[in-house]
């Protein structure tokens with residue numbers, strides 16, 4: 001069964017602007033280093049595709065990164081993977097409704113900001129797995145949900161996304177596999193992180 005490791009790291013406080021974004025990216029790379037250690041990857045190089053998707057030079061391994069102002073995550077997997085994270089304290093979550101179709105909102109079953117964040121992050125994780133950008137958002141459609149598990153269709157590809165909430169954040173994970181073994185790696189210093 002393919003293995004999937006998800007690691008999280010706190011983002012060190014930094015001034016707004018480029019310094020904070022740089023720290024968010026650095027924290028995601030620290031999370032990746034920890035995931036790689038757990039996966040037994042001795043050395044790797046991270047680069048980017050022409051569309052900005054992160055890429056590893058290790059055959060058989062795939063990566064996805066996500067970060068907010070306070071939390072960064074890395075997913076390292078033996079199948080293509082996409083991860084996204086939303087800060088549930090953000091005031092803008094209610095505005096996400098405009099990006100979704102009425103049919104999808106009916107399937108979502110709720111217009112609560114947390115649920116809108118769940119759908120948004122699910123779609124983002126699907127796009128990240130595919131290595132494409134926000135311009136394909138409307139090509140990802142929610143077809144059903146079962147609690148924290150969302151079923152979506154991206155073009156002709158069926159996708160399943162699982163969610164996990166912790167520390168005021170909602171994490172969405174999409175793996176291109178029917179089954180996989182998931183290891184959540186909490187930050188050593190972080191109490192209450194994912195296990």
Ligand SMILES: CC(C)(COP(=O)(O)OP(=O)(O)OC[C@H]1O[C@@H](n2cnc3c(N)ncnc32)[C@H](O)[C@@H]1OP(=O)(O)O)[C@@H](O)C(=O)NCCC(=O)NCCS
Nearest residue numbers: 025051052053054065066067068084085128131132133134
């Ligand atoms: C870039 C994008 C993939 C995600 O961006 P985001 O949600 O702003 O940022 P996230 O923290 O979730 O993810 C950032 C990481 O995605 C990765 N990424 C960037 N482009 C990618 C792509 N085409 N495919 C896969 N991953 C990608 C990068 O690794 C990046 O981290 P890095 O710059 O430190 O390497 C894209 O979907 C996007 O532009 N989203 C816009 C988000 C937005 O408009 N939000 C407001 C809604 S109201």
